[in-house]
Amino acid sequence: MSLLEVRDLRVSFGRRKIEAVRGVDFEIAEGQRLGVIGESGSGKTVTALALMGLLPDNATATGSVRLRGNEIIGAPEVALARLRGDAVSMVFQEPMTALDPTMRVGRQVAEVLRLHQGAESGPARDRVVSMLAEVGLTDPTRIADAYPHQLSGGQRQRVVLAMALINSPDLVVCDEPTTALDVTVQALVLQKLDEVLTASGAACLFISHDLAVVSQVCDRVLVMLDGEVVEAGTVAELFTDATHPYTRGLVATARLELTRPGQRLPTVEDFYAPEARLGERA
Template identity: 50%
Template sequence: MTLLSVENLTVGFPTEDGQLRAVRGVSYEVNRGESVGIVGESGSGKSVTSLAIMGLLPRNAQVTGSVKLLGEELVGRTDKDLSQIRGRRIAMIFQDPLTSLNPVYTVGDQIAEAVRAHHGVSKHDALRRATDLLDIVGIPNPKLRARNYPHEMSGGMRQRIVIAIAMANNPDLIIADEPTTALDVTVQAQVLEALEAARAETGAALVLITHDLGVIAGHTDRVCVMYAGKLVETGTVDEIFYGPRMPYTLGLLGSLPRIDESGRQRLTPITGAPPSLLNLPPGCPFSPRCPMTRDRCDDVEPVLTATTGPDHRAACHFHTELAEAKAEDVF
């Protein structure tokens, strides 16, 4: 069953230099219990898309398109209406847990507050639920830690606190916006384990936003690749990692270290920088950085087209030429 349906979502911000089109016609679906990864460079529109779904963009944001949760339209709803949905049906884990947590309240009180916001339970029962949630996400001595303040915990533990808050009301969907940024590899693995524990406990679907392709490979079922505010490739993890059909996706994969290469293999970087979303030129936005670019690429922006199957789509005029291609051969 389709849980979340995003269709032709666009987000613009008025600026002194003109309209900044941060998201340009994004469409994807998330089924119940499914994990979908959204990957791309900084500024590609990943976080703005998730904030638009949650209704957390500033007042000057101009949002059009459709976002439906189990068939219920969310775009255009009042903040009062959305406050009944946030936390209870859709929960979000933000990138920086220290700014998400209130420094003057204990972590137990903050988790309990999330529980009481949507359920008429006593403070004692809410605190007991908070202790249980701390235990689920792997916080040692949960009864003691519930009385701690955020600054008394490490970055990894704070992130697990935020995950506990997200799962407090057994939501249908959890959106995790780069939950492992700035954490070392060991702590990153612990946080991802806590996230998987949260999904197992609640049965929630997951939208995982990250620029770490390793995290995407190990924790998602399907992948959406974003560039310049649009989806440029979608497919299963195997389709994206073993048969990319968009030069940008191939470049992202080529810039990663590989353990299956013998000797000292040089990484293959993507030259250049993403275009300004204020004045996008006609044609493919990746064209100035793409080694395969041709005249058609500068004139007509490609749309997502089915490649190896109906679920594997790529926005490239010449996606058939990328079959079996390697990043070092293209870039």
């Protein structure tokens, strides 16, 4: 049995039931890392929120999401709360706003342990400090006592990473965890993510719009477009035999080293024009 099984997941919003995710199927095995790639509005974040059970009130999800055999869709809030932070955790896109501005970050990380392990504050604090060191924060004791506004974006994102990983979840959902960071910090955070995932053996669903980033972390990739999975395979397969024109466009933009100096850089639109898509829909 896979760790996570998603079958015909459909998510629609509002009274008019506008579908953001239209019949998505995939699985993630223990310790496997799956990348989900697609442009904004393609349904990647909605898929991630659906498998956390964190969709907004006006969303309706159908189909099946099973985590360790537990059905997520339609499960009561209390059951979901027990899974969140324990079996599955999430790293969000926006580190500047993801942490409570009125609470010291060490306490926020420690909350995960208190919630799921009933940890006492003393030992929890030691675990928090060592986890903060593990995600590459120097001077973790000082960071634990800092408020979010006293930290940089890269530091905050690593705090969020520490929160997501401290309770050794089976699956970590990362929603564009490095998009808001500048490129040098991005590389560092990805490297730390890779290290801690390897150390804990957790599986990962990694969402990004950047194939280059996904290929650094993941073994397999799903390509999403307009709420559907249009291509799935290993990173290597995607790079060599992409079938969907949109995927070929993504591959071209991720492999800029193939572009000759002086030549115009490729864009996704060279392979898959939005005009054509508009025509398709009509």
